Amino acid sequence: MTSVSSPPRTIRIGSRKSQLALVQTYWVREQLEKNFPDVTFEVHTMSTQGDKILDVALAKIGDKGLFTKELELGMINQEIDFAVHSLKDLPTNLPEGLALAAITERENPADALVLHEKHKGQTIDTLPEGAVIGTSSLRRLAQLRSQFPHFQFKDVRGNLITRMEKLDKGEYDALILAVAGLERLEMSDRIHQILPAEISLHAVGQGALGIECRADDTELITILKAIEHPQTRDRCLAERAFLRSLEGGCQVPIGVNTEVVGENLTLTGIVASVDGQKLVKDTVTGLAKDAEKIGTQLANTLRQQGATEILEAIFTEIQRGS
Numbered sequence: 001m002t003s004v005s006s007p008p009r010t011i012r013i014g015s016r017k018s019q020l021a022l023v024q025t026y027w028v029r030e031q032l033e034k035n036f037p038d039v040t041f042e043v044h045t046m047s048t049q050g051d052k053i054l055d056v057a058l059a060k061i062g063d064k065g066l067f068t069k070e071l072e073l074g075m076i077n078q079e080i081d082f083a084v085h086s087l088k089d090l091p092t093n094l095p096e097g098l099a100l101a102a103i104t105e106r107e108n109p110a111d112a113l114v115l116h117e118k119h120k121g122q123t124i125d126t127l128p129e130g131a132v133i134g135t136s137s138l139r140r141l142a143q144l145r146s147q148f149p150h151f152q153f154k155d156v157r158g159n160l161i162t163r164m165e166k167l168d169k170g171e172y173d174a175l176i177l178a179v180a181g182l183e184r185l186e187m188s189d190r191i192h193q194i195l196p197a198e199i200s201l202h203a204v205g206q207g208a209l210g211i212e213c214r215a216d217d218t219e220l221i222t223i224l225k226a227i228e229h230p231q232t233r234d235r236c237l238a239e240r241a242f243l244r245s246l247e248g249g250c251q252v253p254i255g256v257n258t259e260v261v262g263e264n265l266t267l268t269g270i271v272a273s274v275d276g277q278k279l280v281k282d283t284v285t286g287l288a289k290d291a292e293k294i295g296t297q298l299a300n301t302l303r304q305q306g307a308t309e310i311l312e313a314i315f316t317e318i319q320r321g322s
């Protein structure tokens, strides 16, 4: 237990209203309450743009911070003190005055295959020709298209529960979803296969929670550091530096994988074209304490292999609205 200012303050936590966001926020609050029994933590929910715009493919909205902006404004306007985000939804460049105070222990960061009942017992390798795969992520789309050109890919939006309902109704043969979200909502029994890194490199920050607060609130930052997971932080800082250096948001076909062995961190990254035809992939290992340097170095390596051209083509395509 760490003591904080007396009289202890009430700390206001901002969260989106989705079921997953609330589970994550209440988990963070519980961890903090264990460490700081004298502090009061209140949860304030807010809707973000991403919760309101449900009929447009995410890739076409093209706005960074779709799920975070309203919460960030709440912090800047002193309505809330910190926000809990799925780290993969948090842009790599934060608004002036805000900071990424802590990153909590990551769940399995991989992608999962969730099948319609009629395909029970299958894997991604055995699904039939023409199977309709639901995903709204260009990263998943590009990687899977390159290896499984015989599937059809269809956009799917809405929260996790809505997506599952669409699958069960038969609109899709399978969905690709993050293992972490399914685990947090206690739906891991729906996972038929965890996709290995060779099939799908996960999104930057996937499976981890990022806690953002005002950069000058040093007392709060000290409190939040108590629930940080250092190894997850190293891995995610390497991943985020890689993405930042390539100037890609959440909605570009960029995937990663990280591994920490002893003092070393290994980062693998991929940049792919949406049709899955062009892809560049490489790996860099360095000291975990130089996590961000590893990320930048991998970005430079991939740029030399053609990543810039792949990304420029995607941005042009999205702007044209095709």
Ligand SMILES: NCc1[nH]cc(CCC(=O)O)c1CC(=O)O
Residues within 6 Å of the ligand: 086, 087, 088, 089, 176, 177, 178, 180, 181, 205, 206, 207, 208
């Ligand atoms: N893009 C939406 C999103 N943002 C965070 C998660 C849950 C997994 C996580 O915390 O990384 C999901 C769902 C998904 O990708 O299936």
